[in-house]
Amino acid sequence: MKHCRSIDELGKEGLLRLLDSTDQMAEINRRPIPKVPALRGKTVVSLFFEDSTRTRLSFETAAKRLSAETMTFSVSTSSVNKGESLRDTVETITDMGVHAFVVRHKSAGVPWQIAQWTNASIINAGDGAHQHPTQALVDCYTVREAIGRHSLDGLNVTIVGDIKHSRVARSNIAAFTMLGARVTLVAPPTLLPPHTGQWPVQISHSLDEVLASTDVLYMLRLQSERMDQGLIPHLGEYGNRFGLTDVRAQRLQSSAVVMHPGPMNRGVEMHVDPADLPNSLIHKQVANGVSVRMAVLFDVLARGAEVNSLKEEVVA
Template structure:
């Protein structure tokens, strides 16, 4: 692959390859010195036009563990505040010598625009409501490792609950999970569902709890809402939040997932640290291995995974 901007850019075979590669990266991360020289001499630039903690730090850690050089672009202290265009910003950074751009932007399609202005690889770290492919990849990896799924997700039942309409994570997850063979159901108020989806939907969370293998909770993205789409957060929690009673209704093996950041008391009305099926912190840990796999696939030579620094 030259770029990784959407799940479809990888396809089912590409996802499987990246998940297998993530196994090797996870092994690297368990070493006393979790660093290999696989991307020594390569430069990765993180260009984040939106706030981020998990994704930005995860990509930065992944690049460092592969021995790449890191450039972090801070919008708040850049010439963007003087009116510099996105194109001029990318072309300026590219002229300094960059092998890969990791892009997060509030407008859908920006990673595809950036490709036109640079010869570097482009990784989508979230664009508008559109896509967040590395989050979907780490979610697949978390499910695979937690449920011992070595190949497909055939027969797996996954419920994605909450603000699907505004969620780029949900869009990428739906595509990735279904490509791997899972049965995905969306659970949300009708006002928080996109206008057209290719998977079943329901407004009754309690109706699906007993049968799910994975319960994936989404954050209410109020910063993306321009209108009131639910009567109140209290009512939302009553109908769609994970309460102690709903947690008790889940199958014993079921996983509870969340992409973060979490609105405690809204979509999660119980402390996830008290739930044996919660793998939310594992998602964060797995994000490093998965993003190492993506960067290595785009920039690596196929060697230097065994040698420690």
């Protein structure tokens, strides 16, 4: 696989391969010294035009555990502030000899644009409201681990919140559906994109109606600017209708799990303290982030010969 940019591009085969490979990476991460020489000599650049804590750190940790060199590009200290174009930035970094770009940008499509200007692999760490494929991989892996089986056939996944502006939702709808789950979107009509008739999902405007049949409750972050844009009347009303309260948490099936991609807005979509939820996978999602991103980096950068190197250890 040259790039990892969207769930559709990965396809079901790629998705399953990466999830299986994540198991191997998780095994490495359980070792006393969680580091292998697999990607020695490879250079990975984090090209983040948008703020990120967990995604950027988990990619960098993943790269280091595979012994890749890492470089971090952050907009605030870069020539972008001197007016350098995206193309010049990418070409300049390419000239330094890099093998993969991990890209986050507020504009949809940037990972596809960049690929025209470099031979390096592109890993999409979030482009606008379009795709965030590694988050979906993390979420699918986490659910598979929680339910103890590989197929998600018949599983009811409910995604709640600002679907319209969510790259996490778009990637997860595609990924969960590919693995056989039934996805229901819950949101006020103003936070759903128009023309979702062709999407392979059910739509509901009432969280209370779908709680009892939900196996995986996936809460999305609601940004307060949606109120300023007139998409919701106010955060309180949103929280009352679509927030996860104690009462709603108690109405979930005992086997149901709760997920959130972070960062959480406590008191808006999350009223309940996640620590009080018996089946929260939120910490698991973060923990699995490193293994998943190791699998992606390895898939994109390793070329056959390196496969055995996963068994070796790096001697400090």
